[in-house]
Amino acid sequence: MTLGNLLTVDQILPEMKSTERWSAIVELVDLLVAQKQVKPADRDIVLGALRQREETMSTGIGFGIAIPHASSDRVDKVVAAFGRSMTGIEFDSLDNAPVKFIVLFVVPKDQFQTHLRTLAAIAKFLNDRNVRERLGTAVSAGEILSIFENDGAGKP
Template sequence: MKLASLLTPDQVILDMRSEEHLPAIAELVDHLVGLGKLPTDLRGEMLAALEAREEQVSTGIGYGVAIPHAFSEKIEDVIAVFGRSKDGIDFEALDNGPVRFVILFIVPKKDYQLHLRTLAAIAKMFTNCEIRKQLAAAESRTEILDILAGKASGNAA
């Protein structure tokens, strides 16, 4: 599954405000709730699941990228949001570098294998320095989606 297919322009935040990983996760979850993509009554449960995942090991995978993720038995389809931080977020990343791109997704528990494939595709795409440069320079949500879809670079996840 391509990352771009999980996102609409509304699910892209061009300039995140948070400076640390747990507030950044809350900012992204609140964005999904505000859009009506994540039911309000699941907000607390999803925040707890995402925070528990971060306590195991940071989802900051390096290259300025973090992929916080969780599972839910209460959703039917994958829910995702992309956030960009111009200043960087302290995500306690594996390489200790600031995170500039955060892809948060919540996966139905029944789709565990999809989650693994999606994580691998995202990680592979974001190891491409050119894609990260294009995403950093993008001026609109649509431009970011085009990059993620491979329309701007020929690479996608």
């Protein structure tokens, strides 16, 4: 499984509306609900898990990247969404820089190894400056998805 396998064109927002961390997380979770990756009845529980993780420490890891993530018994497979903001989102990142790329994912509860592998694969993939530059200039969700697919995007 690669990150390209976790995303579809419909789970990618080429330009997010949000300008701050919490609204960005809500925007991506609402996208997962709209795409039937998270049940509407489970939305608030999944958001709560993400908020709890985010309050421990911001998932803004620097270089314009944030990887909000959580585990939940409300999903039975890894679900993910990608959002891009050309203007940048205030995310309380480690380097205090605005975030341009957000990969949000939720892993089924008790799949600790899957959680760690997914997080590591995303971080490693986005750590590549060339990948970030290409994601920044991609003009559509389809083009963004092809970057995730064709570059391997790490194997969780």
